[in-house]
Structure formats: C-alpha cells, structure tokens
Amino acid sequence: MMYRIKITERNKICLKNSVLFSVLISILAQIYIYPFNTRFVLGVGVIVIGLIFSISENIYPVLIGIITGTITASIRSIGLLMSSSSYSNDIIMQFMPAAIFYIIYGILGTIFPLTRRNKSIIHLYLSLVSFDIICNTAEILVRNMFSISTIKVIIITALVRAFIQCSAFLIYKYQKLYIKTLEHQKRYAELNLMVSKIYAEAFYLQKSTNDLNTIMREAYNLYEMNKDKEEFSVKALSLAQNAHEIRKNNDRVLRGINQLVQNVEKVEYMSMSEIFCIISDNTKRQIDNVNSNIFIKFKLEEDYSVKRYYDIFAILNNLIINAIEACSGDNMINVIGEISQKELLLDVSDNGTGIDKDVLPYIFNIGFSTKFNEETGAMSTGIGLxxxxxxxxxxxxxxxxxxxxxxxxxxxxxxPLSSI
Structure with a gap:
C-alpha cells in the first residue's frame, strides 16, 4: 500500500529556514574555547541556536540540531586532521560529543518550543538556562568528564549565555516593534491625508447639492408663475424634477462618504505637532518621488490640540502643493505655526516664481489657474486655493x-481657536 506525503508551502519554508540556519550556526560554532584545559568545548553557536529557537516559528528544531551537530563536528575534525600528520580516532572522538549537544538541543526545542515561552522574558531565560545545562551535562557524560567543578562551570556558563541570548532577543523584539511602529505611523499618515481629500470632495458635493436646491426652487417658482403658459411651465417643471433627482443622487453619495469618513479610525483631537509631522513626512516623500531639489522646513512655535484637524490638513496640503508647484529649482518652502491673540496662525512661504500683481485678485476664484501640464497642455483644476x-x-x-x-x-x- 502506497502513501503519498503532501508537502505544503509551510513545510518548504520550514525546511529551507532549517537548512540555512543550520549552516549559519555551524559557521559561528567554529568560534570556541577549551575551558578547564580539557576537550570540553564552549562555542558561540550555542548562543545563536538558542536565539533562533526563541524568535523563529517556521523551523524544524530537531532537524537544525542534527544538521548543525553533524556539520560542526565534521568541520572541527577535518580541521584538526589536516593539521595533524597522522589519522587518529581520538581526533574524531574529540569533537563527536559536540554533535550530541546540538542534537539534544534540537530535541528539547521540539518538545518545549521556546517561541511559546518568549512572552515572558523570565520564562525564556529559565528555559534557555535549562536547555544549556541539560545539553552540556549530556556532553560531559559522553566525554566521561563529570565532576562537581565541571558542573559549576556549566551552570555559570549557562547563566551567562542565557543572559546574552535574552539580551539579543530583547534587542530584536525592540527593533521589530520600532519598524512596526514606523509602518503604522506611515499608514496612519496616509489614511489621514486620504480622509482629508475625501472630506474636501464631500465639501464640494455638499455645495453642489445646495446649488441644486436653489435651482429646484427657482424652477418650481417659474412653473408656478407661468402655469398659463403650458409649454414654458412644462419645461420649468421638468427642470425642477431633474434637479430633484440629481440632488437625491448627490445626497446618497454624500451619506456614503460621510459614513466612510466616520467609520475610519480617528481620534477626537490631534495636536498641531502631529499634524505637522504627518504632513512633513508625506510632503518630503512627494518631493523625493518627483526628484526635486526643493527643501521644506516645518516650525511650530507653540503646540495646540485641534478638533477639526481634517480642515487643517486640507488647508496646509493645498497651500504646500501650491508652493511646490511654484518652485522649479533649488527652492525653499517654510511652514510656520503659532498661537497669537486667540488665533492659530499658519504661515506658508516659498522663494519660487511668485505671482503677478494683476493675477493676485483672482487666485481664490474657483476654476482659476495659471498652471498647466507641460506634457499634455491640460490646465490645472484651480480648486485648491x-x-x-x-x-x-x-x-x-x-x-x-x-x-x-x-x-x-x-x-x-x-x-480663531474657538472654531477649531
């Protein structure tokens, strides 16, 4: 009867990791000393194997133990054989017990997974000390070197080695947490900027809805005033009905956008320092993406927490984008925030191309723009300002x-601070 063994993707990953880690540990295991002037060996590989068992789940500990033990003992034996003028069984027997150490370590790592004990650093430390003592004791029994003094050194070595392993484990966890925090902050910044853009679009949709309401009322008034003119009144009523239908569609979209914004994870208040930090990171990435030499500097004179931070995001983003578009070479943009006389002051300045005096009165008009895409010739939307x-x-x-x-x-x- 034949059985088919199914190898999953996780099995492949575990096998690959086990082989790679075994080679790494075997190489580092060649850094070792002989304590007590005996054949007993203390190597760096033990520190590494304990650390790997503590942080990695996608491995086969017993396989690592077998491969590492075999390679380590073989390398040490071959090295000594090459430096010796004659073959001797003593050379082989000198290093074979080291293989027993790693094999037992792998068996213990399989029976008592260290990844389940790393939630508590005390439990992890005690487990590593126990592994070390058990494996070293087994090795000295094979070497027939058992004595009280040897046991004392093994215990002290295990305590020190486990301390080094736990220290390395804490550094690894801290670094992993730090990277995860940076990624979370990046996603949070992008989410806030995305919501602020959606918020801006919702603002204009609401404005168009209000305009439709005005059109609908005026069209209906025309219908009421011209009932005696059938053709005119029918067209006025049709216009009012069409405006009403468009307004209903706008209302549905608005409700959907508002619900989407409300469902996004957000805080009630956000400090200006956080807002500046998020916008600074995003703007610098944007500048890097276009390979520009523009330098942007943010300065906050006094911190303040605001509730309507999406409005602040939208205001600063549009002014900064406008400044970036006005810069063409090695230009500088300064963004300064301060509190003065119960007002939040935001100063966005650049040393770019500037705006013509004749154009200044019109820059806040909807649809007005002097910018265009050089490749396509398409004008900018003129909505930002x-x-x-x-x-x-x-x-x-x-x-x-x-x-x-x-x-x-x-x-x-x-x-005014009272409005934000």
Missing part, C-alpha cells in the same frame, strides 16, 4: 497673500 478660502470662511478665519515675481509668495492664514 478656492477650497482653502471656503474652509476658512466656514471656520471664521481669513487668508492674506503677498507675492513678488521671482522672489516668492507668502500665505498667512488666521483661524
């Missing part, structure tokens, strides 16, 4: 702009 102005009007704030051609532009935003 208009959106900033609308947000500030809703917050009871204001925006001032100063600009000189070839010298740069400065935007100064003032927002």
């Amino acid at each position: 208009c959106h900033v102005k609308n947000l500030l009007e809703n917050l009871g704030g204001s925006i001032e702009v100063e600009s000189d051609i070839d010298r740069g532009t400065k935007f100064l935003v003032k927002i």
Whole structure:
C-alpha cells in the first residue's frame, strides 16, 4: 500500500529556514574555547541556536540540531586532521560529543518550543538556562568528564549565555516593534491625508447639492408663475424634477462618504505637532518621488490640540502643493505655526516664481489657474486655493497673500481657536 506525503508551502519554508540556519550556526560554532584545559568545548553557536529557537516559528528544531551537530563536528575534525600528520580516532572522538549537544538541543526545542515561552522574558531565560545545562551535562557524560567543578562551570556558563541570548532577543523584539511602529505611523499618515481629500470632495458635493436646491426652487417658482403658459411651465417643471433627482443622487453619495469618513479610525483631537509631522513626512516623500531639489522646513512655535484637524490638513496640503508647484529649482518652502491673540496662525512661504500683481485678485476664484501640464497642455483644476478660502470662511478665519515675481509668495492664514 502506497502513501503519498503532501508537502505544503509551510513545510518548504520550514525546511529551507532549517537548512540555512543550520549552516549559519555551524559557521559561528567554529568560534570556541577549551575551558578547564580539557576537550570540553564552549562555542558561540550555542548562543545563536538558542536565539533562533526563541524568535523563529517556521523551523524544524530537531532537524537544525542534527544538521548543525553533524556539520560542526565534521568541520572541527577535518580541521584538526589536516593539521595533524597522522589519522587518529581520538581526533574524531574529540569533537563527536559536540554533535550530541546540538542534537539534544534540537530535541528539547521540539518538545518545549521556546517561541511559546518568549512572552515572558523570565520564562525564556529559565528555559534557555535549562536547555544549556541539560545539553552540556549530556556532553560531559559522553566525554566521561563529570565532576562537581565541571558542573559549576556549566551552570555559570549557562547563566551567562542565557543572559546574552535574552539580551539579543530583547534587542530584536525592540527593533521589530520600532519598524512596526514606523509602518503604522506611515499608514496612519496616509489614511489621514486620504480622509482629508475625501472630506474636501464631500465639501464640494455638499455645495453642489445646495446649488441644486436653489435651482429646484427657482424652477418650481417659474412653473408656478407661468402655469398659463403650458409649454414654458412644462419645461420649468421638468427642470425642477431633474434637479430633484440629481440632488437625491448627490445626497446618497454624500451619506456614503460621510459614513466612510466616520467609520475610519480617528481620534477626537490631534495636536498641531502631529499634524505637522504627518504632513512633513508625506510632503518630503512627494518631493523625493518627483526628484526635486526643493527643501521644506516645518516650525511650530507653540503646540495646540485641534478638533477639526481634517480642515487643517486640507488647508496646509493645498497651500504646500501650491508652493511646490511654484518652485522649479533649488527652492525653499517654510511652514510656520503659532498661537497669537486667540488665533492659530499658519504661515506658508516659498522663494519660487511668485505671482503677478494683476493675477493676485483672482487666485481664490474657483476654476482659476495659471498652471498647466507641460506634457499634455491640460490646465490645472484651480480648486485648491478656492477650497482653502471656503474652509476658512466656514471656520471664521481669513487668508492674506503677498507675492513678488521671482522672489516668492507668502500665505498667512488666521483661524480663531474657538472654531477649531
């Protein structure tokens, strides 16, 4: 009767990792000393095998023990044979007990997985000490070197070696946590920026809905006023009905967007220092992606927690993007935030191309833009600065702009603290 053994993807990964780790441990095991002027060997490989068993789940400990023991004993024996003028069984027997050490270590690692004991550093430390003592005791029994003094040294060595292993384990865990925290912060920053953009689109959708309501009322009033003119009144009523249908669709989309924004994990308040940090990281990545030599600097004079932080995100993002688009070479952008007379002041300035005096009065008009795509020739949407102005009007704030051609532009935003 034939049986088919199914090898899963995890089996392949465990096998591959076990072989690679075995080679690594065997190489490091060649760094060793002879304590007590005997044939007993203390190597660095033991520290590494304990650490690997503590942090890696996708391995076969007993396989690592067998392969490592075999390779380690073989390398040491071959090395000594090559330096010796004649073959001797003593040379082989000198290092074969080292293989027993690693094999027993692998068996213990399989029966008592260290990855299940690493939740508590005390449990891990005691387990590593126990593994070390058991394996070394087995080795000295094979070598017929058992004595009280040898046992004392084995215990001291196990305590020290386990301390080194636990220290290395804590460094590894801290580094892993640090990388995970950085990734979480990056995702959180991208999420906040995405929500702020959705929030901006919802703002304009709400505005168009309000405009549709106005159109619908005016069309219906025209219908009421011209009932005696059948053709005209029918068209006015049709216009009102069409506007009503479009408004209903807009309302459904708005509800969906608002529900999406509300379901996103968010805090009630966010400090200006966090906002600056998120926008700074995102802006620097954006500048790096376009291989620009623009340098951007953020400075916060005084920290403050705000509730309507999505509005702050939208305001700063649009002003910074506008500044980046105005820079063409080795330019500088400064973003400064401070609290003054119960107002939040945001200063975004650059030393880019500047804005013509004749154009300044129109830059906050919706659809107005002097920028275009050099490759396609398509004009910019002209929404950014208009959106900033609308947000500030809703917050009871204001925006001032100063600009000189070839010298740069400065935007100064003032927002009452009571509104944010």
